[in-house]
Amino acid sequence: MKEQEYAGFWIRTGAAIIDSILMIIIMMPILISIYGADFWVNESFVTGLWDSIFQYLLPAIAVVIFWIYKSATPGKMITGLIIVDANTGEKPSTGQFIGRYLGYYVSMFPLFLGIIWVGIDKRKQGWHDKLAGTVVIKDK
Numbered sequence: 001m002k003e004q005e006y007a008g009f010w011i012r013t014g015a016a017i018i019d020s021i022l023m024i025i026i027m028m029p030i031l032i033s034i035y036g037a038d039f040w041v042n043e044s045f046v047t048g049l050w051d052s053i054f055q056y057l058l059p060a061i062a063v064v065i066f067w068i069y070k071s072a073t074p075g076k077m078i079t080g081l082i083i084v085d086a087n088t089g090e091k092p093s094t095g096q097f098i099g100r101y102l103g104y105y106v107s108m109f110p111l112f113l114g115i116i117w118v119g120i121d122k123r124k125q126g127w128h129d130k131l132a133g134t135v136v137i138k139d140k
Contacts, residue, residue, distance in 0.1 A: 004084070004089060004135065004137045005137055005138045005140075006123055006124035006135055006136070006137055006138075007079075007081045007124060007136040007137055007138055008118065008119065008124050009116070009118045009119035009124070011079050011081065012076075012081065012118060012124075012136060014075070014079055015073065015075035015076045015078070015079045015081055016075060017075070018074065018075030018078055018079070019063075019073045019074060019075035019076075022074055022075070023059055027054050027055065027059075030054055031050070031051065031054055031055075034050045034051075035047055035048070035050075035051070039051075060101060063101060064094075064097050064098060064101055067083060067092075067097040067100070067101075068094055068097055070082075071083050071084065071091055071092070072139075076136070080138055080139050081136050081137065081138060081139060082136070082137060082139045083097075083100070083134050083135070083136055084134065084135060084136075084137055085133060085134060085135075086123070086125070086129070086133045086134055086135045087133065089137075092132065092133070092134050096132045096133055096134055097132070099131060099132040100128050100129065100131070100132035100134055101128075103126075103127060103128030103129075103130075103131040103132055104128045106127055106128065106131065107126050107127040107128045113127075114126050114127030114128060115127075115128075123135055124136065
């Protein structure tokens with residue numbers, strides 16, 4: 001296995017912010033065209049079927065597809081990061097990527113402790129990484 005430089009908390013946070021901004025830019029016009037401008041001030045967690053599809057299902061599919069084809073989301077690509085198998089350093093399997101995505105819910109549930117764990121762990125793994133057997137490294 002080649003030498004790996006693990007990606008830390010702050011660069012991964014930056015990548016996540018980039019991804020979030022891109023998602024908002026894509027989703028905002030679609031959701032406003034369906035629900036109107038009041039969509040953004042609505043206090044409901046889910047406004048309707050299209051809201052669920054565009055805010056939860058399609059982003060999940062898009063993220064996993066980016067991971068499968070590029071081993072990174074656009075934010076990770078911009079910041080020069082990739083996701084690899086923690087044991088081999090090779091591209092993770094599709095099952096690992098799906099498990100990693102589902103692992104985000106485990107990581108976020110207890111006050112984002114599983115995400116914050118990236119800043120504490122020696123291999124910079126969040127709980128979602130540990131569950132999926134992945135690490136995020138700087139792409140050389």
